[in-house]
Amino acid sequence: MPDLSDNILTERGLPPSGAGRVLVVACGALAHEIVALKSLNGWDHLDLQCLPAILHNHPEKITDAVVAAVEEHRADYARVFVAYADCGTGGYLEAACKKLGVEMIRGPHCYAFFEGVDAFEQRGEITSFYLTDFLARQFDAFVWKPLGLDRHPQLLEMYFGHYETLVYMAQTDDPALTAKAEACAERMGLTFERRFTGYGELATALANA
Structure with missing residues (x-):
């Protein structure tokens, strides 16, 4: 499987129609796992956009990158989910997600x-x-x-x-x-x-x- 972590990637099984479709904005370090779960469970309604995993070396940039991705694509989807934990953002990502009205993974980090x-x-x-x-x-x-x-x-x-x-x-x-x-x-x-x-x-x- 190719490395999906270093570039923004959008994987769409079907053209988004809004109703019933979910976009997952995810850390690139989770790309392999999310693609595997999508295939295993037949989640054809779920699309994936991965942000570069290297952002973890600069956690102060994660929140802005997630917010930009959500705002760019949310109009095309019934729901957006953020596949990040806090990941060193000091609570800023959680606050931003609450303001945007989107959910994220609970916890301090992927471990x-x-x-x-x-x-x-x-x-x-x-x-x-x-x-x-x-x-x-x-x-x-x-x-x-x-x-x-x-x-x-x-x-x-x-x-x-x-x-x-x-x-x-x-x-x-x-x-x-x-x-x-x-x-x-x-x-x-x-x-x-x-x-x-x-x-x-x-x-x-x-x-x-």
């Missing part, structure tokens, strides 16, 4: 809603670094290189010295991705733990949408 927000918060983990399927695939592009660790490996201790465990929250049972995630833990000098979460509350939120 929480994949595992289940309540279960994630009960763990209270403060020394764990998390990967999803997307980040296991794109670790170098979204973690290693943006932090400059490819050029300055001595920064590893500064960035990750307080972490103890790398937790891979797996959406799919893919041995190759598990191996990649485990290799990331080794590079970071962290203990490796794999948790199979499946699609978690992402699936529930989209079903409700």
